[in-house]
Amino acid sequence: MKKGNMIISGAAELVTCSGFKGKAGAEMNDLKVINDASIVIEGGLIKSITKDKVDLANYEKMGYEIIDATGKCVLPGFVDSHTHFIFGGYRQDEYDWRLRGQSYMEIMSKGGGIVNSVEGTKNASFEDLYAVGIKRLNSMARFGVTTVEGKSGYGLDLDTEIKQLEVMKRLNEVHSLDIVPTFLGPHARPKTHKEKPDEFIDYMIETVLPVVVEQKLAIFADIFCEENVFSIEQSRRFLNAAKAKGLKLKIHADEIVRLGGAELAAELGAISADHLLQASDEGIRSMQEAGVVTTLLPCTAFSLKEDYARARDMINSECIVALATDFNPGSCFTESIPLLIALATNQMGMTIEETITALTINGAAALGRAAQVGSIDVGKRADLVIHEFPSYKFLPYHIAVSTVEKVIKNGVKIIDLYYDQPL
Ligand code: NIG
Ligand code: FE
Secondary structure, eight states, X not given: OOOOOEEEEEEEEEEOOOOSSOOOGGGGGOOOEEEEEEEEEETTEEEEEESSOOOHHHHHHTTOEEEEOTTOEEEXXXXXXXXOOOOOSOOHHHHHHHHTTOOHHHHHHTTOTHXXXXXXXXXXXXXXXXXXXXXXXXXXXXXXXXXXXXXXXXOOSHHHHHHHHHHHHHHHHHSSSEEEEEEXXXXXXXXXXXXXXXXXXXHIIIIIHHHHHHTTOOSEEOOBBOTTSBOHHHXXXXXXXXXXXTOEEEEEESSSSOOSHHHHHHHHTOSEEEEOTTOOHHHHHHHHHHTOEEEEOHHHHHHHTOOOXXXXXXXXXXXXXXXXXXXXXXXXXXXXHHHHHHHHHHTSOOOHHHHHHHHTHHHHHHXXXXXXXXXXXXXXXXXXXXESSSSTTHHHHSTTOOOEEEEEETTEEEEEOOOOSOO
């Protein structure tokens, strides 16, 4: 991937989010903003951050790209740490049924839900998935996302799980965005194993997991731990097997029913537990103690018309809270960061400072990448977003509208949405 030399000069606010690990509790409110500052980027990395005047003409002569950020705020690229962006087919009818009052679980019990997308993904070729993958990554980039996690889980069999992961591997090679792949083999019970979830977990552990690990196709393993999907014991068994093979752990936990997925995440030393709409006080406490990142997905709660996760309780309990979109074809067909910011700030009681921390350094922590991305610090990758307005406070204020103007990945401008002429 190209790595650029660049100067971003005179930003009204450099919202650094400075730090090399996830931030817990009250720490999430300190964005470490530097006013009227410039950034020097070399070889795709942040070389220096300065409030001094930079000799732009000299840098220009040396071939640096100069970006004038006067009157703008500059943030780290967003890290969307939970998505399912590789899938075939759509489920627009299911969303329509939900708008008319049916629940996600009702639709699942009638044979809809994830297994529908499994059909669509089995029928899609590598090239089909690759083509929609590019389109979806481009859309995320326009919202200022520079690192994204992607899960398998619409295969439920060896060939299709591997196909999804191979598409992500190829996309990671050709696309500017960084993709962190997660093996979510036990995402649903396939039609063949509706009444035999234990056998399906055996199949995942014995047949699919070894190939995923052998071919180095995933960094994380994940499971949908939920009533009528996979139990705590089945989740423990699968995640332990994945851990023994060197994968890091994530878990879809306590989304619809309080099964104790949060406690399991703490017990197993998962990097993150995600959803957590129903997490108990004890679950919150144990995740805090174990340093599990609590990843909240407000767009999913919105789309399912469920109550939002208890972000305030988690922050007040000193948890490391991350926010992500959960972009997927069923429970949450949106990759919109502006919607996520609107929901987090207006509906979940998070401050904009906490929200930005949750989408940057804490998102990076949820992917084990806090030392490389998620903040504007010397030595980190120059993954930066220039927003249209002089302050980050415009992000929630311009309700559900993107304020992104330019996106810089590894010191190269990949998006420029600045228009000042009539279209
Ligand atoms: O994170 N909860 C389980 N998995 C996804 C939904 C996937 C789907 O409905 O296709 C989620 O919400
Ligand atoms: Fe999910």
